[in-house]
Amino acid sequence: MTMFNMPSVRKSSPASLALRATAPLLTVRDARHAFSGRRALGGVTIDLYPGQIYGLLGPNGAGKTTVMKAMSGYLDLDSGSVELRGVNPRADREARRAISYIPQNISIYPHLTVAENLQTFGRLSGLSGDELTRRVAWILRLASLEREAKQICRTLSGGYQRRVNICAGVLGHPSVLILDEPTVGIDLDAREAIHGLLQHFKEMGVAIVIATHDLDQAQALSDRIGFLKNGELILEGVPYDILDSVFGEKQEVAVVLWQQPNPRGAEALAKIGMRHTQSPLNWIGFLEPASADSRQIKAALGSAGLDVREIRVREPDLTSLFFDQMS
Helix, strand or coil: CEEECCCCCCCCCCHHHCCCCCCCCEEEEEEEEEECCEEEEEEEEEEECCCCEEEEECCCCCCHHHHHHHHHCCCCCCEEEEEECCECCCCCHHHHHCEEEECCCCCCCCCCEHHHHHHHHHHHCCCCHHHHHHHHHHHHHHCCCCCCCCCEHHHCCHHHHHHHHHHHHHCCCCCEEEEECCCCCCCHHHHHHHHHHHHHHHHCCCEEEEECCCHHHHHHHCCEEEEEECCEEEEEECHHHHHHHHHCCCEEEEEEECCCCCHHHHHHHHHCCEEECCCCCEEEEEECHHHCCHHHHHHHHHHCCCCEEEEEEECCCHHHHHHHHHC
8 A cells, every 4th residue: 555645835826827918819708509409608708818728627528629619709699798899709800810710630631742732722821822831841850740740640640630730720829729639639649748738829819719638638728627517617717826825735635445445345435535437446536635644534434344555645737627526
């Protein structure tokens, strides 16, 4: 059995994120929408700022894709508004072209080379001539795709294809970049390469939205996050501020058992504040520091006849937040 306690570190927001002097670039106000009578959005309000990454989080069916399509001008809301610098992208072509929406499914031409794909999507973005040539060369360098420029896309790995897909979406210099699961199903090197691309666009002043189930990614990249549940935005703000407001000084305690607990054991776990995950062997609780002592927890559970395999104590993160809000 492994037991270790980690020291509590008080969370604090970076000073640069405490105040924003700039006006929002894109606004969503009281967005409401339903599909065949089923509510998808129930009054969502979001502000996107230039040079910031907004992590859009929540379980499947929470409304993330509906929000992104509305932001992109591809969806008519039942009520509410979306505006890019005061203009509705649904009704204005130029505003819509300033927003790049990259869905989860890779949307490139598999029979074309990397360069041919970028040239094709560049033309669709309104580029031509020398400007198109310069832009394609620039994005190939930025994404470290120069060696793959003449390769047929269907022969590339999923990570490279996803990188090409993102590059195709930014050739037209969008003001807002919206990505649905940009790193799903790819290896670590490809993931880091995409993170580098996103950081570069952020430094260029692009407002970026990432919808992801990769909560480590969201915490590493996001300046602000919004947590959707049942079509409503239930939490929003700087990740550190949200974690501090939800958990305060509490520690996450994870207990792993060798065997499924009997009713007496389950009652003992619940008594100290533990909740089971999808597995009856894994239990998680958020306890005050005085109660988060692994030896005391082991003794209490042992007296109830539980055979503990491991106890872990750590600072709560976005994965903890997701479990707390969904269980």
